[in-house]
Amino acid sequence: MSVTASIWFFAVPFAIAAAIPGPAQAAMLGQVVARGARSTLPFIGGMVMGNALWLLVATLGLAALALRFEYLFIAVKWLGVAFILFIAWKLWSNNTAQPQEPPQRSASRGLLAGALLTLSNPKAVVFFGAVLPHAFDLTTLSWSEVIFITALGVGIDLSIQLAYLLAGARLKRAIQSPRAMRRLNRTSAGVMTGCAGWMAISR
Template sequence: MSATASIWLFVVPFAIAAAIPGPAQGALLGQVVSRGARSTIPFIGGMVLGNAAWLVVATLGLAALALQFEHVFIAVKWLGVAFILFIAWSLWCKSTEQPQAPPKRSVGRGLLAGAVLTLSNPKAVVFFGAVLPHAFDLTALSWPEVLFITALGIGIDLTIQLAYLVTASRIKCALQSPKAMKRLNRTSAGVMTGCAGWMAVSH
């Protein structure tokens, strides 16, 4: 198989999987609505880094080993569920009668929140563990090739999540009245609660 064909066998499934809305995108929407687009960028950075960590684990052939730490996955998963529910509750209760400055949060906390959310989903390492062997010979990868695959994955993931960011930001900007903002907040809260439920019952 040519190098180009191998790359496409990785790029296409990964891009499709990253573009499908899920709990991470629900949380991203909530972040944009509650904090604004600029304050959501570190959160996206954490999401992308979390997925990159799973990609490296799978590229090094450690996917099966990582999945043995089930108790760690369970603990991190419930942290992610609690985080999404907290954002949903904050949005539901947020007043829209008077403009409010977005709550401040450090870049580090934003990165950590995004990373916890994606690291709490072991399905990512399962996906990478299933896709990568079809695209590459994992037993023969050099470190430059591992770095290239990781950088490629980061680029794809970041591009797609930034597209979600722009879309969510435009929706928020298009709604100016307090009634419309309240409806958006509560709709976002409902979406996020559904995402948290999905995470809670998924295995």
């Protein structure tokens, strides 16, 4: 079976998995609330790049090797938990009665933050390692096919995360009063704290 003939066995499960809200989406929506949609684009880029790296690792058949270095993932995971809690604290303590322009952040820091969150979840490589063998014969893939699969994954992931971004931007525009904005900030902070707790206890 050719790559193009079996691509749906990969694309559909991946799209569904990418669309399910998780800690990365909660953190991204928190960024939209705190900094605005445009400033969140590098963060999304980092998220997508992290998933692309996991996809490439699984496609090249290195999933088992990557999972052997679990101690590295544990360290990255706790960095991700700390980052999410930091964002949650910033949202909770934000003074909506006297709105201020959010501090500027470089695109490289946004990319790094987004990639850190995605790479802190080794379950992504487990997912790809489970789905890809059902869609493709990984022992016969050419480099052009590997690049095609990775590019497809990037396109699917980016489209879904941009949809989340647009939804978050519309929600922020719809809420104008300081009281409503404070409720949104604190609700987002609570969701992100819960996601950080889930990341902390999950394996």
